[in-house]
Amino acid sequence: MSDPWMTRLGALPVAVVSDCLDALGLREQVMAPHLRPLADDHAMVGRAHTMQVLEVDGPPASADLHYAAEIAAVDSVEPGHVLVGSTCRGSLWGELLSTAAQFKGAAGIVADTFTRDVAGIRALGFPAFFAGIHAADSLGRIDVAEIGVEITCGGVRVREGDYVLADLDGVVVVPAERIEQTVTAAEEKSRREGDVRALLEEGRTVREVFDSFGIL
The missing domain is CATH 4.10.910 (30s ribosomal protein s13; domain 2)
Structure with a gap:
């Protein structure tokens, strides 16, 4: 982990970081409490790699476009990234995407969506925070519209490169320009x-x- 601020942030509890953000006047940096880890030992720190997620009313007409943006999001992951998905009803994630993201060095994922393949993700040890669990496939129901843009996840504004810290107490986002403070x-x-x-x-x-x- 080459980012010294990320290393130091990762040694801190979410609750303490939240308190300090409050003192700095940043009182809306903790994601909503329904975003929970898939396993009690899931904790993570990293830089946000954002995904704007939306509901769709059917799969793309061309099979070449199936999962295209989800695939692009994972394929663009760099070591230390935390994938962050915006608020949207539907199951975005699963074991195979977790496997790919973990191989590329992702620190984890937090998305205000649902996931599936919970046992597989737990077995991988890939840190994952979601709004819920639902077995239905993403295809034709939910899709990634844009990558690397400002999003809202769990009520918090998240920009590409912001710092994300998560543990059993929840998920907090530190704006990149306020990390040192x-x-x-x-x-x-x-x-x-x-x-x-x-x-x-x-x-x-x-x-x-x-x-x-x-x-x-």
Whole structure:
């Protein structure tokens, strides 16, 4: 992982990063709570590779166009990318796309859509966060319209290259231009939380500790 900010961000909890974004005035960076990991050990950090997803009323007339944009999205993945799919009803993803994305070095996927092939994706260990599970194929129901454009996923605006961090608490997006501020603040908050934890374990009251540190 050659991006030092990505390495440092990946060592932090989503909740701490969210708090620091709040303090910076960025209060809408956590995706909606219905976006959940397919497995409890799924966590990821990476740079957003965005997909604008939409519902369609049937497959393309030409078989050459079947899954064309989905294929292009995965084939354009670079190491460290997190695929991010916009809000759309339908099952976008599956085991074979996960296999391809993982081989290309993707850090994972988060999409406000459904997925299928859950057992296969879990077996791969490919980090995946989705709105739900549905077995129906994407063909003729849901398709990728554009790649690398600004999208909305889980209520959060995401641009190509923004930083994405996900763990059991959810998914947070850090605008690329605010990464240094955010990571620096989150590392400091994480250190201070360690001090607070130690005092609480010694039996200090929550009020005493909060009045001293302002952290809860």
